[in-house]
Amino acid sequence: MNRxxxxxxxxxxxxxxxxxxxxxxxxxxAAPAVPTQLNAADVTLLNGVRQAGLxxxxxxxxxAQRGSRAVVRKVGTMIAEQHVxxxxxVVDAANKLGTTIPSTPTADQAGWVQEMQQxxxxxxxEIFVARLRAAHGKIFPVIGAVRAGTRxxxxxxxxxxxxxxxxxxxxxxxxxxxxxxxxxxPAALPPAQDTSQVALAQxxxxxxxxxxxxxxxxxxxxxxxxxAAAARRVFRRGAPR
Numbered sequence: 001m002n003r004x005x006x007x008x009x010x011x012x013x014x015x016x017x018x019x020x021x022x023x024x025x026x027x028x029x030a031a032p033a034v035p036t037q038l039n040a041a042d043v044t045l046l047n048g049v050r051q052a053g054l055x056x057x058x059x060x061x062x063x064a065q066r067g068s069r070a071v072v073r074k075v076g077t078m079i080a081e082q083h084v085x086x087x088x089x090v091v092d093a094a095n096k097l098g099t100t101i102p103s104t105p106t107a108d109q110a111g112w113v114q115e116m117q118q119x120x121x122x123x124x125x126e127i128f129v130a131r132l133r134a135a136h137g138k139i140f141p142v143i144g145a146v147r148a149g150t151r152x153x154x155x156x157x158x159x160x161x162x163x164x165x166x167x168x169x170x171x172x173x174x175x176x177x178x179x180x181x182x183x184x185x186p187a188a189l190p191p192a193q194d195t196s197q198v199a200l201a202q203x204x205x206x207x208x209x210x211x212x213x214x215x216x217x218x219x220x221x222x223x224x225x226x227x228a229a230a231a232r233r234v235f236r237r238g239a240p241r
Contacts, residue, residue: 038097042155045146046094048139049162050101053087055109056080056132062116063128072125075172079132086165093158109135129178136170137184 038046056079063076094101105113112131119127143166147159173179 038099038152038155039150041146042150042152043099045142045150045155045159045162046090046097046099046101048142049086049090049158050094051105051109052135052139053083053090054102055105055113056135057083057087059113059116059128059132062113063124066120066124067128068121068125069176071176072128072178075176076128078172079169082165082169086162089158089161093154096154097152125176126178129173129176130180130183133170133173133179134185136166136173140166140170 058080060076060078060080060083064073064080065076067073067076090101104110112127112135115131116124116127139162143159143163147156147163150156150159
């Protein structure tokens with residue numbers, strides 16, 4: 001009489017395990033605290049902020065020495081000093097993320113510095129303000145877009161810091177009275193990410209699709225049926241004849 005009760009207990013245990021699996025939350029939905037991968041927008045921000053400093057630091061230093069107006073010399077000094085701080089922030093961020101960033105400005109940026117070197121007086125002031133104000137206007141919407149959508153906390157913090165610096169620099173440049181707003185180029189927003197970027201973000205966060213609930217119940221019913229059949233066979237073998 002002990003064998004049937006043992007089989008029944010075994011079947012009951014199997015049923016309990018299956019039921020627990022059906023109601024237990026899936027661990028796959030838990031996200032790690034810090035995603036390690038960067039998407040294209042994150043890299044664009046890192047590279048953009050880095051390259052901005054590589055040409056705006058010497059441009060600001062040049063304005064501090066060669067500006068014909070006192071306000072231009074003051075703005076140049078402040079922009080150069082603040083870009084040194086921002087450049088250190090982007091270098092620190094890249095080191096934390098284990099990624100490389102540019103060490104030279106773009107060809108256009110190098111050309112703008114050369115253009116300033118070839119001019120002086122009021123013309124230098126105009127070129128300095130026009131070039132830097134246009135450049136800040138281009139990076140500003142990129143910072144906002146990355147800040148709104150990044151999954152990476154290091155990039156999020158860098159976007160916060162860059163936003164403050166860029167906003168202040170635009171205001172400083174505008175304080176010179178030399179900005180020609182009608183000549184500013186329309187903001188070029190980064191293209192929307194496609195569905196593959198959604199999959200990449202899910203991978204970065206460790207999120208995996210949850211098991212289909214209908215499939216889970218089918219598996220549970222089949223397992224219960226197998227357990228019941230096994231229990232009946234054991235019971236019949238142990239029943240007195």
